[in-house]
Amino acid sequence: MDVNTIAWILLLLPLLVAAMILLGLKRWSGLSALLSTGSALLTLVLAAMLAAGGSDAEIRSFPWIDLGQDTFQVEIGMTVDSLARGMMLVVTFVGFLVHLFSLGYMRDDRGKSRYFAGLSLFMFSMTGIVLANNFVMMFIFWELVGVSSYILIGHWYQKASAADAAKKAFLTNRIGDFGFMIGILLVWILTGSIYFDEIEAAVGGVTNMTLLNAAALCVFCGAIGKSAQVPLHVWLPDAMEGPTPVSALIHAATMVAAGVFMLARVVFLIEAADMAATVIAWIGAVTALLAALMALQQNDIKRILAYSTVSQLGYMIMAQGLGSGGTDAGMFHLYTHAFFKALLFLGAGAVIYACHHQQDIWKMGGLRRKMPITFATFAIGAAALVAVPFTSGFWSKEAILEAALREGMIGPYVLAMIVAFLTPFYMTRLLMVAFLGGTRSDDTENAEEVGPVMWVPLALLAFMALFSAYGLLAGPLLARGQADVGHLFGSFGLTATLSMLGLIAGVAAAYFLYRGKKEEPLRIRVLARKFYLDEIYIALVRIFQDGVAAFLDVVDRYVLDPAITRFPAMSAMSAGRFLRVFQVGNVQAYAFFFGVAVVVLIYFLVL
Amino acid sequence: MSLIEIIVLLPLLAALTIALGAPARLTALGSSVVVLVLSLFAALNFRFQVEGAFQFESSRSLIDAAGMPEISLAFGLDGISLVLLLLSAIVLVAAVLVSPRENAIVGSSRLYYLSLLLIGGGAIGAFCSTDLFFLYAFHELALIPTFLMIGLFGRGENRVRTAWTVTIYLSIGSLVLLVGLLMAVVALGGSTFAIADLAALARSPETGIAAERQTWIFFLLLVGFGILVSLFPFHGWAAPAYSDAPIPVAMLHAGVLKKFGVYGLIRIALPFAPAGAEALLNLVLVLLLGNIIYLGLVTVAQKRLDRMLGYSSVMHMGYIFLGIAAGNKLGLAGAVLLMFAHGISIALLFALAGSIRERFGTLEFAKLGGLAANAPRLGLLFGFAAFAAAGLPGFANFAAEINVFFGGFADAEGSLGWLQWTTIIALWGVVISAVYMLRAYRSIFYGPAPAKLQSKADLAWPAALPVLILLVALISVGFVPELLNQYIRHALDGFFLVTPG
Amino acid sequence: MESALTLNHFLFVSGLLFAIGLAGVLVRRNLIVIFMCLELMLSAANLTLVAFSRFNLVGGEPAYDGHVLIFFIITVAAAEVAVGLAIIVALFRSRHTTDATKINTMKH
């Protein structure tokens, strides 16, 4: 099969499946689940073929909106280059595993088929983003992933919290997309094109730097929303209301990474706009730090992971902010992170599943003995996350930090280092509280190891978490340069030292602090409450949206409408009532008016 | 009797036969379906290679007295009117399907269906007329039927008052409009009412209208058409009308009839008074922001679905105006496509709102909830509709809005003018509409269901038929905008393009 | 016959008469009297006509068209009076009044 057909199948197959489930197969949920999973497997294979093929291709297809070449044309077109291939592989791989895992996790859920339809829809949208060769098309699928995540987060829609979380996620993303769209438009008027290749060609010629920076930042807004960067990060932790596999797939591995991917896609733009680049880097770093801090005090296992995700995304964004120097590092981290974070989430999922949907780590404990495989894999994932040397996470994080140093972004670098200390701390806390020590609730009392359909994916992911950075595996993923041991010793320097110190310090601190504790030893309210950001945002919405809206509603009802509708009507009516006064019914009065009129008439005409 | 004449006159004749005693629902349904089929047929036989404005033309002269203007019963289709014809036909069929059976109607079912046909037929006639006089006259045809429908079959205790408001408001609008049109015609020689000829006259510099007169004409047309489209300060009638009117009327009015105003602006105001349009551009921008932002926020504040839908439909008019304000090919194409998309989607939403009320007896957000469990099919369809209205890709609305937004930026040479800033602000409306749509969906279908709503009354397939018709139209155009875009493009190619403000 | 009188003399007198008639219509209450005043106005008009037709001569003679019009006016006046008085009588029969200010049941 040539690249073209593969790409098309990759794109359309999931859509087809979703449609089929939606239209007919709803009743037979088992069948639809299998169908969906099967399609995921198929896409994985295709993605692998694509990756193996290694041939770039630019696929321009039928026009979607066409007002003639001169004015405007949007084509459904696809770019297959190393970036796309790599991302595609990761997406399909994680996607397939999540499908597999879900088969078990969602076995007896009422809305099983709806769930799998959602997954397929997501796969479709994500593929679209990855393969898109122009901004508009990317924006289209950008929105669609938003929807699929809305559907999946709100899967248990009768839980008010889930429903609200879904809404919150979608709206927050919409705000990001608002900027994104403006960005696209600005880029369009600056470079006269929406196709990435043409933009890349034209961006050099742009003279209006302020506008270019603005454009880049607006485009970045999209990433802020999708990749949950400060200040739009609030939706991601809430999104954990969705089924855990979803969290693993969408809110850890792939969708949230879309922002990073998009930035990598338009790296030339960031290159051109320095100011924007700096901002991006800083935002990434700050996000990483704040998220890490918030993670310290969370008790819900999934929320901890969620904040760590945000923090890791911060790394990646920061890397993108470094421009071409850092974009590869960023993508590298994206890949590795996809694996180990998916692993962690699925692990958490297994735990939650085993503990009858108990998510509070302080109510767990001692799971190491009850579910050894899960523990092992989870530990591996954690190790990768905290960047224990020679795990995949280690290499990718090193790459980012070095890049930051190389690009001379000292501020972000420092922040990133602090994060490198915080991450080990809260992960250790998680591991110790949840898995070590003794059980603290009967939920966990009779927890037991999950079945193969669930632990096989864990195992596979654990493998990737360890080795995905190494040549053979990283080969198809990365455009240039990859990690190897030689590289580490070759450029062993400040960065490596600091991060290792951070690692050791973090682990140690957490170990001594949480050893054998039954409940939270140190309480830092501001962190537990996530810097009160949610509260602040809610207040803002109340005032600046609902408040204003209510006010305007009153204005519309009781000021504008009366002024424009009622008042003229009333005045006409009362004028009529007044005029009736002259109709007194007395002939002589009429004759009198008659006479007056005559006089006036004559006066007017004659004089 | 040419094809187009049949299309236009069939609904009216059907109305007449109903008045004379034909079975109401059957006749209405039959005629509207035939109209739909015929318009699809027309669409398929549209000749793209032919240059120039109108096709399927037919004309009968009505006045040939000395010193009298030449008025003729003339019909024809170009890309734009074809799209709107399709819109009208589709929504008309859906509306008839949605309306209750004779025995379920309190009062005269004849009058009910007759009025429906008159409203729909009026819209179709207006879109198909190539003569200014009838373009105006056909639209007015809907006035009294609307009045009676809202007053007789409407809902809510103050329906009569609403009927009054709507009727008087619209009639005032059309009076202003009439004067504007007459001014334009007179300024163009006053001898003919054929739109094509007038446009030709307006284009040529020697017969064109003097600039400052153009400003006045455009202003009058803007106000006149604006009132019909519920442009910002003149929107007072719309929301109550839609919430109190019977569902089919709401569908036809919000979906089809309202588009007449915008159609008129594109078809008449822009080509006849381009200079006026340019002069008043900033005014238009302010007003359309009023629609999008001000009314958008008002929409957010609504507590009942039908009122919310009413306001939202008013709000979305702003985007159509944005496309017109852009005035370039891109914007106009977007505007026309958006007319179609919005028409279908709002009709869809009203239809669904109707069935929700029918099943659960209320549309107050506070009293509803968790219906997705009771009525999953309803939930699914409404979800589609809501997302469509929120401008989600895959639905026609998105394709149209994209055009509009790009249109807004099309003429900015590397810097931002008023139009661009307006577009940027208008973009925020996309967020707003997402807010109220999702809120509505959340509070009706998600969350725990109130105890008394446990009735399992999902949408049965026959009842779902009209909804599906609309949905199919919406999605197919959403996936392949070219379906309609080709017509619009053809029209705009032959269209006197306005120099953008 | 040489005369010192000008047209204006007659026009003025007729105008005054007309005005007096009008005044009567406005102030008198009795329908019959009002009616008389209307007759007064008519004959005032007649005077005007006569004066004018005496003024613009045709072939040395008064323009007799004016006189003819007067003839018609008088006839019409007669008819009007007949009908009018009949109506007034009928009203008087049913209402026992001829007071103009009392016939105002229909108003506004």
Next chain:
Amino acid sequence: MTFLFYIFSALALIGGVGVVVYRNPVSAAFSLVVSFLGLAALFIQLNAFLVGILQILVYAGAIMVLFLFIIMLMDVPREERKRLPYFGLAGAGAVVLAFVALLIEVLKRTEAGSARFMPVDTPGGPGTSDVHRIGELLFGHYSFPVQVIAVLLLVATVGVVVLSKKELK
């Protein structure tokens, strides 16, 4: 000559005023007769002999008799002495005065008005009076309007008959 004019016009005007001021309808009617006599005299002074005669015959004769007859028939009470509607009077007076003022203004401006009357040569030939001339005109040239007037009179007759049918109690 002028002297006579003043006499007669005074007669006409005073008669008119009488109509307006006399409370008693009968007196009003008689003063109307007086005014008509004055008018007739003025007509004759303007060589309008036939019209003058008609004025006396038809108006002073027939019409006024009819008036008096009706007044007697209904023995209309003299307008009872309730307080005068001063306001109405003032209004009416104002209107009338304004009218007169305007009339004077108009007369001032019609330069033709200040011209003397041309002498009239007596209607052509012996034995022909203006009666003769008007007769010719009326039944020759003006025969059509006369027909119409005939219809009018017919209608009036019918109307009066219908309206004043006697009601039997």
Next chain:
Amino acid sequence: MPVYYLEIIVVALGLLMLMIDAFVKLEDKRVIAWIGMLGLAVVFVLLFRVEWPESTDGAFWQFYSSGDQMALYFKGIAVLTTLIVLIMAADLSPLVVEQTASPAPGAHRQAGLGEFFALPMFTCAGLMWMASANNLVSIFVSLELVTVSFYIMVAYLRRNVGSLEAGVKYLILGALSTGFLVYGFAWLFGITGSMDLGEIAAALAAPDMNPTAALFSFALILVAVAFKVGAVPFHFWIPDVYQGAPTPITAFLSVGSKAAGFIVFLRLAQPFLSSGALAEKVTLVLGALAALTLIVGNLTALPQKNFKRLLAYSGIAHSGFLLMALASAPTAATANALTPATVIAFYLGAYLLMTLLAFLVMSTMRQRVVSEDIDAYRGLFKSSPFLAVTLLIAMASLAGIPLTAGFFGKFFVFKLAVEQEQWFLIVVGLVGAAAGFYYYLKVAASMFLEDPKASAGGDLAVPIGAVTRIAMILLIIAIFAAGVYPNLILGLLR
């Protein structure tokens, strides 16, 4: 057939009817009405068969305009109106009898009915003569014929206080206006030395003409004509008289006398409009009159509750629109500009159709319901849909909804006004038309949207006479036909 036979035939018809009434023993005197209808129908057909004499010398043609399509058109209006008035009169004959017949022993139980049918014929003749009167004398006599006959018919129901009161009011004010008319004629004759409108126009166009006197006479004449067409501020009689008069006569007044009034108005105003020295001021005054009429007519109608009075005010409002047309007489005739004459003629044609339709419904209702309030029509749609829909159509046309005859009327008026750039009048006209939508639809609202009064109950199911029904249907068809195909009426003007 020579054109002047028409009036003669009508008069003869009237006489015939009188004779029959007097000498033929009829069980049911409505036969007389039917004869009249038949005759008028014939006359209406004959209207299309007239021929104009090739030589128009001879005294007659100085009083009777020749080769005048407009006149013929207005004759047609007169005939049609009278025809329908007769239909109504026949329908309402029981009421007429009850209000007039004297219980004298031996008298026919329907005594006084025959005259009621015969008088309109003479009025009709008068209207027809007015239509082609082109000379002060003929204008005066025909006008007076119409006026006097109306005095009688308005006051006809002599046991009905309202009718008599209306009669008196009409009489006094009518006589007053006649006074002004005559005085004005006297002046006009005086300064132009002629009775013939053609010569008068020439005299007024002459340079040595004295504008003051001319305008003075115009003012006086204007008063009278304005009174006839019910232009503000000479409209006060209209509501009261309309309310008091028998319904058929009200219809006759509001259509026949107004139409005739307008053509006389046109004829008399023409010389002044065409004289360069006077045109400006005259147009201005006409404009002012139009504006006043529009405002008062429309706004005063808003709070009306009595249907007859409502129609009265609507009549005033329509006069406003007609005056608007008259006031925007083109100063310089441009190529394809409308002329006030055509517009007014068309408007009156449409006005006839819709107003008479409304009155037909009203008189039909009057047989069953005594009250003439709009409330009396509540829920009519439920009890007798045909009447309701008919009235609805009439109201729609009066309000000027497109595709009805009424709209074309307004349409032309506005176009004319726009051509002459009468912006102020246009604004006033807009306000008026908007108000019109309200008060016309108010009737529709009470018929369709409200439930029948408990008292009136179901007995609103009014029986409709065959002739009446046919007339209604024909009028409806005509309204729509003329609303889509104006040539139907415009054709008659050529």
